[in-house]
Amino acid sequence: MSTYILRRLIQTVLVIIILSYVCFYIMTLMPGDPVELMIQSNPKITSADVERLRALYGLDQPAYKRYGTWVNTILGGDLGYSRTYRVPVEELMIPRLKNTFILSLLSLLLSLAIALPLGIYSALNPGGRFDSIVNFFAFSGISIPSFWMALMLIIVFAVQLGVLPAGGTETVGLNSENFFNFVKDRGTYLILPILSLSVQQIGSFIRYARSAMMETLRNDYIRTAKAKGLERKVIIWRHAFRNALIPLITILALSFSGLFSGALLTETVFAYQGVGKLVYDSIIANDYNVAMISFIISVSMVLLMNLLADILYGFADPRITFS
Amino acid sequence: MKNLCKASILVILTLMYFVSCTGKKNSSSSVKNTELKIGTSQEFETLNPLIMTMSQTTYMYHMTGRKLVHMDPDTKWYPQLAKEIPTIENGKAKFITVGGKKKIIAEWEILENAKWGDGVPVTCHDFAMARTIALSPNVSIADKESYDMIEKIDIDSKNPKKCSFTYKKARWDFNRHGTFYPVPKHLEDEPFKKFNAQKEGYEKNSTYSKAPTNPGLYNGPYLISEIKLSDHVTFIPNPHFYGEKPKIQKVIIKLIPNTAALEANLRSGTVDMISTLGLSFDQAVEFDKKINAEKLPYLVTFTKGITYEHIDFNLDHPFFKDGRVRRAMIQALDRESLTKSLFEGKQESAIHFVSPKDPWFTRDEKYVIGAKFSKRDAEKLLAEAGWKKGEDGYLYKDNKKFSVNFGTTAGNKIRELVQVYLQDQWKQVGIEVNIKNEPARVFFGETTKKRKFDLAMYAWVSSPENIPRSTFHSTSIPSTKNGYSGQNQPGWNNPKVDKLIEDLEIEFDSKKRTDLAWELQKVYTEEAPVIPLYYRSDVSAVPPNLKNYRPSGHQFHETGKIEEWTLE
Numbered sequence: 025m026s027t028y029i030l031r032r033l034i035q036t037v038l039v040i041i042i043l044s045y046v047c048f049y050i051m052t053l054m055p056g057d058p059v060e061l062m063i064q065s066n067p068k069i070t071s072a073d074v075e076r077l078r079a080l081y082g083l084d085q086p087a088y089k090r091y092g093t094w095v096n097t098i099l100g101g102d103l104g105y106s107r108t109y110r111v112p113v114e115e116l117m118i119p120r121l122k123n124t125f126i127l128s129l130l131s132l133l134l135s136l137a138i139a140l141p142l143g144i145y146s147a148l149n150p151g152g153r154f155d156s157i158v159n160f161f162a163f164s165g166i167s168i169p170s171f172w173m174a175l176m177l178i179i180v181f182a183v184q185l186g187v188l189p190a191g192g193t194e195t196v197g198l199n200s201e202n203f204f205n206f207v208k209d210r211g212t213y214l215i216l217p218i219l220s221l222s223v224q225q226i227g228s229f230i231r232y233a234r235s236a237m238m239e240t241l242r243n244d245y246i247r248t249a250k251a252k253g254l255e256r257k258v259i260i261w262r263h264a265f266r267n268a269l270i271p272l273i274t275i276l277a278l279s280f281s282g283l284f285s286g287a288l289l290t291e292t293v294f295a296y297q298g299v300g301k302l303v304y305d306s307i308i309a310n311d312y313n314v315a316m317i318s319f320i321i322s323v324s325m326v327l328l329m330n331l332l333a334d335i336l337y338g339f340a341d342p343r344i345t346f347s
Numbered sequence: 348m349k350n351l352c353k354a355s356i357l358v359i360l361t362l363m364y365f366v367s368c369t370g371k372k373n374s375s376s377s378v379k380n381t382e383l384k385i386g387t388s389q390e391f392e393t394l395n396p397l398i399m400t401m402s403q404t405t406y407m408y409h410m411t412g413r414k415l416v417h418m419d420p421d422t423k424w425y426p427q428l429a430k431e432i433p434t435i436e437n438g439k440a441k442f443i444t445v446g447g448k449k450k451i452i453a454e455w456e457i458l459e460n461a462k463w464g465d466g467v468p469v470t471c472h473d474f475a476m477a478r479t480i481a482l483s484p485n486v487s488i489a490d491k492e493s494y495d496m497i498e499k500i501d502i503d504s505k506n507p508k509k510c511s512f513t514y515k516k517a518r519w520d521f522n523r524h525g526t527f528y529p530v531p532k533h534l535e536d537e538p539f540k541k542f543n544a545q546k547e548g549y550e551k552n553s554t555y556s557k558a559p560t561n562p563g564l565y566n567g568p569y570l571i572s573e574i575k576l577s578d579h580v581t582f583i584p585n586p587h588f589y590g591e592k593p594k595i596q597k598v599i600i601k602l603i604p605n606t607a608a609l610e611a612n613l614r615s616g617t618v619d620m621i622s623t624l625g626l627s628f629d630q631a632v633e634f635d636k637k638i639n640a641e642k643l644p645y646l647v648t649f650t651k652g653i654t655y656e657h658i659d660f661n662l663d664h665p666f667f668k669d670g671r672v673r674r675a676m677i678q679a680l681d682r683e684s685l686t687k688s689l690f691e692g693k694q695e696s697a698i699h700f701v702s703p704k705d706p707w708f709t710r711d712e713k714y715v716i717g718a719k720f721s722k723r724d725a726e727k728l729l730a731e732a733g734w735k736k737g738e739d740g741y742l743y744k745d746n747k748k749f750s751v752n753f754g755t756t757a758g759n760k761i762r763e764l765v766q767v768y769l770q771d772q773w774k775q776v777g778i779e780v781n782i783k784n785e786p787a788r789v790f791f792g793e794t795t796k797k798r799k800f801d802l803a804m805y806a807w808v809s810s811p812e813n814i815p816r817s818t819f820h821s822t823s824i825p826s827t828k829n830g831y832s833g834q835n836q837p838g839w840n841n842p843k844v845d846k847l848i849e850d851l852e853i854e855f856d857s858k859k860r861t862d863l864a865w866e867l868q869k870v871y872t873e874e875a876p877v878i879p880l881y882y883r884s885d886v887s888a889v890p891p892n893l894k895n896y897r898p899s900g901h902q903f904h905e906t907g908k909i910e911e912w913t914l915e
Contacts, residue, residue, distance in 0.1 A: 056792025062400050062489045063832060068526075068817065071829035073491055078830065080487050080546060105551055107487075109576050110393040112551070116576060175607055182615040190612040196384075196579050196599050295603040295612075297578050305390065308788060 025338075029331070036327040040320060045091055047319050051312060052087040058107050058310045059083065081107070094316065104313030108306065113313050117299065121284055121321070123193060124291070124298035126210075128283040131218045135225035136276075142226075143233025144265070150238060158230060165227025174220040174293040181216060189213055191295035217294045221287055225279070232275050236268035243267070269340040277333035281326040285318075380914050382597040383893070386618035388606050388625050390577060394564075395555035396528030397481055397488050402902075403624050407600055408528075409906040410582055411565035415455060415474075415524045418903040420650075422704060422811040424523060427907075428469060428566070428589075430456045432522050435855065442517055449517040450498070457508040462587040463531050464562030464570045471502040471510035473529040480530065480539055485546050493526040519855045520812070525903060534563050568593040568910035578602055594913040606630055613645065613888060623650070623885040623898050623905070629761055631886035632691060649693045650885045650898040653702045653811060656765075658753075658804045658878040659795070662838045666751060667801075673875040674717050675728035679776045681720040685768055686881050689761070697879035699868045700818070704882075704900060705811045707864035714869040725776050734777070742777035750779040751801040754794060757784035762804055765880065796831045798838060806883060807834070810902050814851050815867070819876075821845050839876040890914070 059077045063069050078084045082093060097104055103113040142162075146155040182190035189195075195209050240246065241264050249259045288300040299318060306314035338344045389403040396408055409417075413427040426432050433439030433453040440453035461469040480486055481494035488494075496514055503509040514521045534554045542548030554561050562570045568590065569582035582598040601618050603609040609625055612618050626634065635647040660667040660676075667673055682696035698718045701708045709715065717724075734742040734749055742749035753770070755762045763784070770780045780802070785794060795803050807818060817823050821840040823833025847867045854860045871877070885900050895911040 054792075055789050056796075060792050060796070063834070068490045068492055069832065070492065070817075071832035073489065074830045074832035076484065076491075077487055077489070080485070105547065108390070108392060110395065110398060110550060111556055111576065120577075171605075175611070178608060178611045178615070182617070183611055186615060190615040190617045191603055191608055192601070192617065193578060196601065197573065197581055197597075293605045293608045295578070295601070295605070295608065297575070301604060302577065 025335075029335070032331045032334070036324070036331065039327060040323055043323055044316065044320060048091045048094065048312070048316060049087050051307070051310070051315065052090070054310070056310065057081075057083050061309060090312075094312070103317055106306070106311050106314050108309045108311040108314070113317055116302070116314065117317060120297055120299040120302055123296065124285075124287075124300065125283055127214060127217055127221070127290075127296065127298060128287065130214060131221040131225065132279055132283070134218060135222045135229050138222070139226045139229030140233050143230040144237050144260075146230070147234045147237030147241065148260070155234075158234075162227040162230040162234075165223045165225075166231070167227075168223060170220055170224055170287075171289045171293055173223055174216070174290055177216045177220055178293070188216055191293070193295075193297040213296070217287075217290050217296050220290050220294070229275070232272060233268075236271045237264060240264045240268040266340060270337060273333050273336050273340060277329040277336075278326075280332075281322075281329035284325055285322045380595050382599065383595045383620065383912070383914060384599045384601055384618045386601050386603050386609050386612055386621045386625055388602070388604055388609050390602065390604070391580070391600075392576070393555050393559055394571070394574075395530075395550060395553055397477060397486065397530060398550050400489050403600075403602075405902070406622065406624055406904045406906055407580055407582075409567070409904050410569045410598065410909050411567040411571060411585075412528060413461075413567045414526075414528055415457075416522065417907045418525060418811070418899070418901065419908070420897045420899040420901075420905065422706065422901065424525075428457050428461050428529070430458055434522060440522065443513075451514040451517050451521050453512050453514070453522060455510055455512060458589050459508065460589040461508075461566060462589065463533075464565045464585045464587055466587050467531065467533050467563060468508070469529060469566050470507035470532075471500060472507055472532045474510070474527070475500045475502065476532040476535055476539075477528060477530045480535065480543075480549060483539075483543055483549065485543055486549050487547055490526055493524070496521070516853075517855075518852050519860065520814075520852075525810075529566070531563050531566075534561065562587075569598060588910070591910045593910040595909075598909070610634060610888075614643070619890055620645075620893065621888040623887045626886050626888065627761070628690070628694065628884065628886055631888070632693060634888060644891060645888050646891050648885075648887050648889060648896075648898055650887075650900040651695065651702070651704050652883045652885045652900040653704055653902075654806050654808050654883045655697050655700060655702060656762075656804070656806045656880045656883060657697065657700070658769075658802050658880065659800070659837045660802065660876060660878070661798055661800055661836075662840075662876060663798070664751070664801050666749065669732045670874055671728045671732040672734070673878075675725040675732070675776070676773065676778065677875055677878050678717060678719065678721050678728070679725035679778070680769060680772050680878070682880060683720065685765065689764055689768065690881070694881045694884045696881050699871050699879050700807070700809075700815060700877070701864070701868060702809070702811075702882045705813075707812055707861060707868075709865050709868060711865070714865045714872070716869065716872040717875075718872060722776060729776065736777050740774075740777060741779050748779065749777060750781065752783045753780045753802040753804070754783045754785060754790060754800050755804040756787040756790050758786070766804065795836050796825055798825060798836055800836075802878075803836065804880070808902070812864075814848055816848050816852075819844050819867075819871075820848050837876040839874070841870065841874065844870055 058081060059074055062077065063074065082090055106113055106116050109116055142158050146158045149155055178190045181188040189212060192213055194213055198209055246259060246264055249263050284299065288304050291298040291300040302314065303318040306318065387403055390401060391403040391407060392399055392401055394404060394408055394411065396412055399405060399408060415427065415429040416424050416432055417427045418424055424432060431439065433455060435441065440451055443450050443452050457469055457471065463469060478494045478497060478500060481488045481491060498513045498515045501511045538552045538554065539549050542552045550556065554564055559574050560571050565571065565585060568585055568588045570585045571580060572583045573581040579599055579601045584593045584596065603612050606627055609621060610630065613621055631647050637643060638645055638647060660673055662668065686692060686694055686696045695703065698710065698715050729742060734744045737743045753766060755766060766782050770782065773780050794800050795805065818834045819839055820835065823835040824838050824840065825831040825833050825836065844867065847863055851860060851863045854863060885898050887898055889896055892915050894913050894915050897905055899905045
């Protein structure tokens with residue numbers, strides 16, 4: 025198995041290198057550059073200024089040379105400098121990655137905690153009243169646009185009821201040394217974004233869990249297990265659920281790979297200090313260093329989570345080997 | 348199964364606990380001068396004045412930093428750090444001739460009590476430091492001209508608060524140093540000397556980047572106590588501020604990028620007011636109505652601004668080479684009714700490129716030609732230009748239909764509404780206009796920059812008594828030669844206009860200068876290279892107990908006098 029993992033890791037690195045160049049090149053093809061944005065906001069900029077700034081930023085160089093410079097900087101342990109915010113990339117990204125991770129993980133855990141039991145229970149009683157109600161809410165959750173949901177939550181809980189903050193990450197100026205107070209404060213700001221993100225996830229996870237379980241419950245080995253007189257609990261958890269895990273692992277691996285990518289709409293509406301909006305803004309403003317680091321993180325997460333999923337398949341289904 | 352159910356119940360109970368822990372928040376603006384939380388929807392960067400480019404950063408910088416001079420909301424220049432503004436008239440500035448070239452030398456004196464936030468006096472060395480940094484080829488300053496216009500700064504050896512600036516060119520606006528920001532030499536000299544040899548080395552290592560809450564970086568009424576990029580900045584009064592002590596004890600600027608969420612944050616009390624860099628115009632109009640209907644405790648301010656919305660003709664387009672066609676297209680538009688129906692009269696229709704707020708503005712019909720709406724005159728001009736109506740109601744000439752593309756930034760609700768309005772009015776005189784919008788990045792980064800349009804609608808940001816060199820001078824027509832740097836996107840190439848612009852720059856007589864500016868407005872309205880649409884208004888939402896708040900409507904934000912704001 026270690027040879028398999030090593031081989032996959034080498035492949036992952038190669039894919040990251042190739043994709044990073046493709047991404048860098050595509051970004052250079054987009055209209056406009058950072059100097060362009062300066063020209064728009066300052067009519068006093070002269071053609072000499074434009075020439076000077078483009079040379080200073082290396083924008084007068086071909087894409088492959090600029091990519092080479094970027095790779096050299098990264099290999100030197102420097103993630104670069106954000107030209108939009110005028111700070112080093114790590115200073116800008118690390119706190120946001122943490123925030124996004126907390127938001128995404130909590131929302132994922134909440135979604136799983138709600139969706140899995142509901143999905144499984146629905147699959148065990150298909151066509152029943154409970155199944156119909158769960159399906160109705162699952163489809164509603166999937167269909168509701170997340171930005172609309174976010175605004176509704178703000179209007180109800182922040183504007184009308186006034187029980188939760190309308191947006192932000194933490195109370196401004198709160199330098200609480202008490203850990204409990206800190207967690208309470210952050211938790212207060214996380215409730216609405218988590219709810220907003222979870223509604224859609226719960227809907228889709230219910231559907232996946234329900235269909236995976238129903239598919240498995242139709243198999244011959246389940247019928248055999250029932251004929252053998254096994255306990256219902258054993259049939260559901262040992263035989264059915266374990267086999268239903270394979271499609272669920274794929275879905276979960278993909279969901280986990282998005283933990284650091286951010287939720288652009290939710291973060292924007294709730295003014296949450298996450299990485300989603302930062303990545304969007306960096307692409308729009310041609311802030312190459314920030315955009316490229318986010319890209320590397322996203323690609324790495326997808327590839328690593330897929331590798332993890334492949335390994336987990338082996339545990340879920342012993343017939344799968346790594347030779 | 349039971350365990351999963353228990354876990355779900357636990358999560359729900361935790362959520363309910365957090366909800367129950369929080370109470371309804373009250374707007375702190377009701378508490379006199381304790382705290383003011385200002386919401387904005389625009390991003391900001393670090394507050395290094397030499398390299399900042401974002402409007403929101405400038406808005407905040409004016410709270411913390413003062414310059415030699417500033418412009419007030421009435422567009423009058425007044426001294427800030429300077430004791431007085433040197434002019435030829437008051438004898439503090441004079442002409443000199445060096446090597447046959449006419450130059451100006453001006454005596455500047457900084458206020459005795461002007462200090463940085465750490466108590467170190469502000470001196471001419473700080474201005475000389477800013478100039479040295481700005482002129483470095485390794486510093487990515489956008490507007491170098493503000494510093495480069497000064498040839499040298501000679502500092503009085505006995506009194507470093509006094510110095511003389513020698514200006515390279517004798518320009519009448521030599522003393523309008525609105526964007527010449529001092530930086531504290533005692534903090535910035537070291538990182539500059541150490542890192543200037545590297546590309547962008549200074550800005551990456553300046554104290555503004557490494558220790559942005561250092562009080563020595565700021566000389567304005569407020570200091571920064573906390574800064575979180577893309578989230579908020581907290582300001583506290585500067586004990587060493589030379590002027591009137593600020594009344595409000597804490598000001599927080601909070602970024603909420605989504606404007607609908609920004610309004611919800613205001614209504615929930617998370618922020619106390621929304622700055623002029625927050626709401627969109629249409630949203631402000633709607634919010635104003637909600638305030639009246641729901642008796643909400645806010646005021647929406649509409650302040651006439653300098654920025655004007657317009658449509659560029661591409662003068663290389665064969666249809667638009669004829670001036671009669673351009674004038675006809677302007678006269679076919681009822682801009683008065685447009686502003687009344689779409690903006691409820693809260694934005695004024697434009698007659699040319701100078702705003703009514705600008706001292707150079709004139710409505711005199713001697714200088715403003717053919718701006719009035721007249722469908723009949725428009726049709727007459729088009730007929731004179733050889734355009735005849737076909738059976739389909741559209742105009743034709745040499746078997747070519749008068750059909751042009753009309754572009755703007757996609758997704759901008761106001762512009763898209765205006766487009767439909769104009770499309771209909773042009774259709775009435777037989778002109779077919781096809782709407783072709785693009786994302787802002789493509790529209791500005793490719794289409795207008797490379798002049799690949801027929802008609803392009805956008806706004807020009809300006810300032811009072813601005814000489815329109817970058818928008819009207821023939822050398823500012825974007826091309827490969829100048830790296831597409833100019834903003835003369837219509838491609839207006841008129842030697843008379845070039846001469847007027849050049850004369851304006853060096854005319855010291857105020858009366859003659861105004862005459863030149865009026866003459867420029869006359870040529871503009873006669874030749875019609877651009878369709879002026881309306882002057883934009885700045886909008887903000889404030890609590891009614893906020894006093895002495897006067898939005899400026901121009902690039903020198905109202906925060907330049909924030910020390911006068913008070914919550915009563």
